[in-house]
Amino acid sequence: MRKVCPACARINAVVEGSAGRLGWTELIDIFANEGLTKTEVDRVLDAEIDGAPTLRDRLTSRMANELMKSLGMPGRQSPEDVRRVRQAVGSGGQGTWSTGEKASGNN
Ligand SMILES: [Zn+2]
Numbered sequence: 001m002r003k004v005c006p007a008c009a010r011i012n013a014v015v016e017g018s019a020g021r022l023g024w025t026e027l028i029d030i031f032a033n034e035g036l037t038k039t040e041v042d043r044v045l046d047a048e049i050d051g052a053p054t055l056r057d058r059l060t061s062r063m064a065n066e067l068m069k070s071l072g073m074p075g076r077q078s079p080e081d082v083r084r085v086r087q088a089v090g091s092g093g094q095g096t097w098s099t100g101e102k103a104s105g106n107n
Helices: 006-018 024-033 038-045 055-070 079-090
Strands: none
Touching: 006 024, 006 038, 006 055, 024 038, 038 055, 055 079
16 A cells, blocks of 8 residues: 555545545535645645546546436446546647646636
C-alpha cells in the first residue's frame, strides 16, 4: 500500500463508501463536513498515479453507469473510457477549454 496522508485517506474513504450512490453535490457536502478544502479534494481526485485513471475518472464512470442502469441501459463506461475522453478534451480536441486550463473547473 502507498503511504497516504490523513486528508487523502479521508477522501478515498468517502469516495469508496459513496460512489455510485451519491452525486457530486452530495459528495462535496460530505467533504466540506469533513473539513476538507476544495483544493485538497481536487488534488486527490485529479492525481494521476502511474498513468492510471484518476479517482475522478473512476467516480465519473461509476456515476455514469448508475445513471445508465437507472434508465434501463447497460452501464459499461470504464474509468479508462472516462480518462480517454478527458484527455481528448484536455488536449484541445474539442476546443471547449483553452490550453493549460483544467477541465475540472467550477462550471
Ligand atoms: Zn495526501
